[in-house]
Amino acid sequence: MAEANVEPSIDEVWRWLEDVPDPEIPVVSVVDLGIVRDAAWERDELVVTVTPTYSGCPATAVISFEIEESLRRKGVEKIRIKTQLSPAWTTDWITGEAREKLRQYGIAPPVGEASCAGALKASGPVACPHCGSENTSEVSRFGSTPCKASWRCNDCLEPFDYFKSF
Amino acid sequence: MSTDVQTDTALFELALRMGDNTLILGQQVSAWCGHAPILEEDIALANTALDLIGQTKLWLALAGEIEGKGRSADDLAFLRDARAFRNVLLVEQPNGDFGQTLMRQYLFDAWHLPMLTALKNSIETRVADIAEKSAKEAAYHLERSEDLIIRLGDGSDESHTRMQNALDALWPFAGELTQPDAIDDELAQRGLAPDLADIKTRHEERMRAALKEATLQVPEAAIRKGGKQGMHSEGLGYLLSDMQWLQRAYPGAEW
Numbered sequence: 001m002a003e004a005n006v007e008p009s010i011d012e013v014w015r016w017l018e019d020v021p022d023p024e025i026p027v028v029s030v031v032d033l034g035i036v037r038d039a040a041w042e043r044d045e046l047v048v049t050v051t052p053t054y055s056g057c058p059a060t061a062v063i064s065f066e067i068e069e070s071l072r073r074k075g076v077e078k079i080r081i082k083t084q085l086s087p088a089w090t091t092d093w094i095t096g097e098a099r100e101k102l103r104q105y106g107i108a109p110p111v112g113e114a115s116c117a118g119a120l121k122a123s124g125p126v127a128c129p130h131c132g133s134e135n136t137s138e139v140s141r142f143g144s145t146p147c148k149a150s151w152r153c154n155d156c157l158e159p160f161d162y163f164k165s166f
Numbered sequence: 167m168s169t170d171v172q173t174d175t176a177l178f179e180l181a182l183r184m185g186d187n188t189l190i191l192g193q194q195v196s197a198w199c200g201h202a203p204i205l206e207e208d209i210a211l212a213n214t215a216l217d218l219i220g221q222t223k224l225w226l227a228l229a230g231e232i233e234g235k236g237r238s239a240d241d242l243a244f245l246r247d248a249r250a251f252r253n254v255l256l257v258e259q260p261n262g263d264f265g266q267t268l269m270r271q272y273l274f275d276a277w278h279l280p281m282l283t284a285l286k287n288s289i290e291t292r293v294a295d296i297a298e299k300s301a302k303e304a305a306y307h308l309e310r311s312e313d314l315i316i317r318l319g320d321g322s323d324e325s326h327t328r329m330q331n332a333l334d335a336l337w338p339f340a341g342e343l344t345q346p347d348a349i350d351d352e353l354a355q356r357g358l359a360p361d362l363a364d365i366k367t368r369h370e371e372r373m374r375a376a377l378k379e380a381t382l383q384v385p386e387a388a389i390r391k392g393g394k395q396g397m398h399s400e401g402l403g404y405l406l407s408d409m410q411w412l413q414r415a416y417p418g419a420e421w
Contacts, residue, residue, distance in 0.1 A: 055303065056216035057216075057220065085295040085298065088299045140206035141210065141306070141309070166302060
């Protein structure tokens, strides 16, 4: 097995990473969320650069573990996960496709651009992911995970999570 | 032997001060988990604590790196005695009631955000990177704690009285955050950290405006200080014994 040790291309590595789900929101991948910043070969070692979402997010360690596991299953032997803090992760990096997946999953995707804001309150109105109504209100700025807030739809009366613009 | 290691003392102190503040406040706030007045507040407090502990890991890991003696973030958090902690006295003040916890959070957040924002310009990139990451979270904390102290201060007679009592008890501790010592002066001169006089202006302006809106009276009081130099109140000892007992009783224990 060692003799046919052909390094997979970086494009292929990205395709594999696109299949690694976020541990908290499994409908989106760690690539969709913008958590994986880079993948590159350094000699025979594959270095994957990740950025934490919230510095206290308990999923961060699990994400690194799952990236490593999935690459190992594909046959990559030497893997290093590098953490990068700057530029700081922002919801602006969440792909359009992933926003739609979040909405279908029942989570309102982030509204507006976070990076140019600073004014966090300006993020809204948030459309209800169930009925589409914009007649919604914030229940709490913090939700089931650090990245989400709790909202409620005033029309269909369903509570829902909002992926905060950050 | 590590005698040949030249530690950048001022930079080490900066990382410890930032990390010890978030560690002690995070530890205190996390005690509310399961006890807050309503579920949403319970979650909000727990999430705030989580952010603070996350930031602590970054700062204390950096402190260990700067020190160069092989101490990890965990070593610094769990194996130092009270005298070696560099947090301000404010964050070690007891949780008290919900009003006191919120007021402590607000006085801290109103300093934390401008401090982190300024630290993004530190010439030390490792400091600037952590500040950039943490500032976003601090902005969220401040937005929430400021909203709440205004609503509760300018609320019912009961909530107003509790917030005023909290302010009377905690205001004397707010000044330490922006009171410079020789280390702060050196850090500012070297471009590692901002001039605390600038932060003081922004901290005070923000607090006074919000407290006025909250219809609260800012008391006249001398600054209570000493935490940054390791002179702590009795409460820190109890807090540390609670936080550190497992590592002390079972050295090296891991999840």
